[in-house]
Amino acid sequence: DAKTTQPNSMESNEEEPVHLPCNHSTISGTDYIHWYRQLPSQGPEYVIHGLTSNVNNRMASLAIAEDRKSSTLILHRATLRDAAVYYCILKRDDKIIFGKGTRLHILP
């Protein structure tokens, strides 16, 4: 499976936008870019996914570079409840291979 690279941790202030980067330079044409997050003591939660075009949903936006070698998850207005580990995943078939993710800290 193609590998993703994310910063180990990030901080953001409450009520400000957060941009979580992900590099995936070895992405293949059939890989979908998925984002999941895991809040403390909970199961992972699906956030968003896309293939080539930018995507928006009620939780977040996903901006995908034109060459698809990187992407950015955008939380438009962070709250304390968004503090979690965020995983950027390349998915081409059934299973999810999780990396270490980015631990997002939200400062009140």
Place this chain on the structure above:
Amino acid sequence: NAGVMQNPRHLVRRRGQEARLRCSPMKGHSHVYWYRQLPEEGLKFMVYLQKENIIDESGMPKERFSAEFPKEGPSILRIQQVVRGDSAAYFCASSIMTGTGSFEQYFGPGTRLTVT
């Protein structure tokens, strides 16, 4: 619409006992996945099942672990003769379809297994 359900949420077993973890997928989902998260570590894929079939068990330990997803009822992850190293959170996920990377998975709250 109920999400993925797992029970029990917490399970304590003594070394050598058996552990049975149950997972009911979301309504309409016929694909189930099991993942394990050891303390302070990441999530690891274990097994993927459809009804009455194991599709991919490449992440399952070779011994003591088994999984099933019968025609009726929940998926079961069974760990025989548990050891302390089996202590972990076990998460189940389900999806509506599969075959490509385009389908998301929905996770349950997990079962936290403690082996004493």
